[in-house]
Amino acid sequence: MPTVLVASRYFPPLSSAGASIRLVKLIKCAAAEGWRFAVLTQDPARPVIAEKPLSEFLLAEIPAETPILRVVSPTAGPGRMARFLRRLTGDSSLPWGAAVVWRAWRQFRRDRPALIFVNSPPFTNAAIGLLLSALLRAPFVLDMK
Numbered sequence: 195m196p197t198v199l200v201a202s203r204y205f206p207p208l209s210s211a212g213a214s215i216r217l218v219k220l221i222k223c224a225a226a227e228g229w230r231f232a233v234l235t236q237d238p239a240r241p242v243i244a245e246k247p248l249s250e251f252l253l254a255e256i257p258a259e260t261p262i263l264r265v266v267s268p269t270a271g272p273g274r275m276a277r278f279l280r281r282l283t284g285d286s287s288l289p290w291g292a293a294v295v296w297r298a299w300r301q302f303r304r305d306r307p308a309l310i311f312v313n314s315p316p317f318t319n320a321a322i323g324l325l326l327s328a329l330l331r332a333p334f335v336l337d338m339k
Contacts, residue, residue: 195228195229195230196229196230196307196308196309197229197230197231197232197305197307197308197309198224198229198230198231198232198307198308198309198310198311199231199232199234199298199302199307199309199310199311199326199330199332200217200221200231200232200233200234200311200312201233201234201235201294201298201310201311201312201319201322201323201326202214202217202233202234202235202312202313202319203235203236203242203287203290203316203318203319204235204313204316205217205218205233205235205236205262206218206247206249206250206251206252206253206256207238207247207248207249207250207252207253208235208236208238208241208245208246208247208248208249209245209248209249214249214252215249215252216313216337216339217313217337218252218255218256219255221233221256221257221260222255222256222257225257225259225260230259230260231257231260232260232261232263232301232302232307233256233260233261233262233263234263234265234294234297234298234322235262235263235264235265236264236265236266236267236290237264237265237266237267237270238264239264239266240266240267240270240271241267241270242267242269242270242285242287242290243285263297263301265290265293265294265297266293267287267289267290267293268289268290268292268293269283269289269290286318287316287318288318288321290318291318291319291321291322294322295322295325295326295329298322298326298329298330299326299329299330302330303329303330306330306331306332307330307332308332308333309332309333309334309335310323310326310327310330310332310333310334310335311323311334311335311337312334312335312336312337313336313337313338313339314336314337314338314339315339320336323335323336
């Protein structure tokens with residue numbers, strides 16, 4: 195079956211259930227029909243903006259065979275580059291978006307997904323999807339909430 199590459203900054207356990215539930219239910223239901231998914235999202239240990247894990251219970255609904263690739267925000271942490279990027283971009287998720295595109299390119303350039311799926315807001319997700327669609331030559335679906 196085809197693989198759908200999902201990129202979303204808000205994915206369990208971070209953020210509220212309301213921000214993630216549509217995406218989790220889509221993955222759960224489509225996987226039951228034979229679709230495969232791979233998810234790129236932020237790393238809860240080093241996120242773009244510190245958030246409480248309010249939707250951890252939704253992780254149980256995601257099929258076990260779904261890889262969840264956690265991408266560390268380049269602005270997280272005490273390092274010199276992280277401090278520079280924070281001063282340059284504030285709490286923007288653009289540096290994280292660039293890290294996601296780079297990770298996806300390295301991970302999926304040989305085994306390309308059939309579809310790129312992102313939800314928005316934040317609008318960085320839309321930019322990620324557009325870039326990945328062009329780089330990986332895959333159709334792009336944007337879910338606007």
